[in-house]
Amino acid sequence: MNGVDGVVNAGRRLSAQTVCSAIRDDIVNGYFAPGDRLAEEQLAKRYGVSRVPVREALRTLESEGFVSTRKHAGASVAEPSEQEAGDLLEIRALLEPLGVARAAERRTEQHLRVLRGLVKLGQERSEKGQFSDLPALDGWFHQTLARASGSPSLAALLIQLRQKISWIYAVESPGRWMAAWEEHGAITDAVARNDAERARRLTTAHIERWTAAHRLRRVPRIPGATERERV
């Protein structure tokens, strides 16, 4: 988190929504560390907009749980406790199977095509050991699956959960990727056959094994510990 500009206006005018995604990405990717202060003016400069869209973006991010604010003290990147991080995994373990079951009942042919394409890509890449693209592919797969559930609110929840989890946790064993894409294939097949129950069971198992390969990215800060300096 150095000084001033970085991503500034890459041509067209950036909207509040764009700024929101940009800040979120900068948080998830670690450019802004948990606890970092997010001054409005500073963000405005960084993204080349005025304070208005920045403030709107911060409100959204606050309600999503990525930043926390105190009156007149501004916004800062949230610092999820270890407890809370664990709960996120449990919430996902409950909701993802529901979402997939709904997707099995409501998916369109279009969703199916995208899912199959992603599975094919993912299996290829994981067989060839090209691990770098896999996190993104995994994200798209589950995102598509979530949207296929037909409930905007459920989909939004799942996507948000997943983002937060990938922010807090790192995936351990690259060896899991191949198994994961096998499972993705099986889930897609069940969804294609409208077999909600099978899809649900497969997803529960998938998430369970997947979760075991997660590890916290950082040690949560102990309230009394020495605060390290930030610029």
Place this chain on the structure above:
Amino acid sequence: MNGVDGVVNAGRRLSAQTVCSAIRDDIVNGYFAPGDRLAEEQLAKRYGVSRVPVREALRTLESEGFVSTRKHAGASVAEPSEQEAGDLLEIRALLEPLGVARAAERRTEQHLRVLRGLVKLGQERSEKGQFSDLPALDGWFHQTLARASGSPSLAALLIQLRQKISWIYAVESPGRWMAAWEEHGAITDAVARNDAERARRLTTAHIERWTAAHRLRRVPRIPGATERERV
């Protein structure tokens, strides 16, 4: 949804957060009907603030799912489909037991005191047939329970879910209230004894029976039907 002012500045300056809650309440209580247009200027007048805080409030409400917006076409009250409404009930049925289980493990004595007080009040009121206060008491009870879970994000999710459900659904039988407060008492006892498993089971049963007494407040609009006039 009549003309202009209504709730205007009741004394002190209203902040964006206050405006947000005010609009949400006006939506949940039916002052703004699903599909109603929410013009910024109009809202600004109604709550006695400028457009800036109104816009921030609308962003928050959008991310919460109470309003939907389209670029340059403004915000309007969301119109959840019947499908989505059903999914909300299912999501709650999954998350509420988890929240209560966590509450059983993490609740403080203070939480416990509040819960016991609310149970006592609720049981009194429901025995005497004073049904008018019961919805609010029920809301507080579950809200306190959610906060006792120790996870801000889980608590926020539960509270938001509950609000949305009470917006979309009406509770049918007033006869359920007495049974409900019996169940609330049992849940509180389990939470007090740190018995997470029992608390979870009791909550699952509670939610299940409770859900059966729900009914949609309005018939979701059929996309092709004749649009009724507004304003």
Place this chain on the structure above:
DNA sequence: CGTCCTGAGTTGGAATACAGTTGCTGTACG
């Protein structure tokens, strides 16, 4: 009857101004 165009009205954003808070800093005092 359908299509295109136009204009009023609203939103999205910028720039500016200002009051109220926060939180740091430096200083006086124990």
Place this chain on the structure above:
DNA sequence: CGTACAGCAACTGTATTCCAACTCAGGACG
């Protein structure tokens, strides 16, 4: 040397004004 407090700078929260971009409804036109 440590602490408490006053003062100050920085920032937030809101208001206000202005403008471009866009939507939408209604009328002109083919």
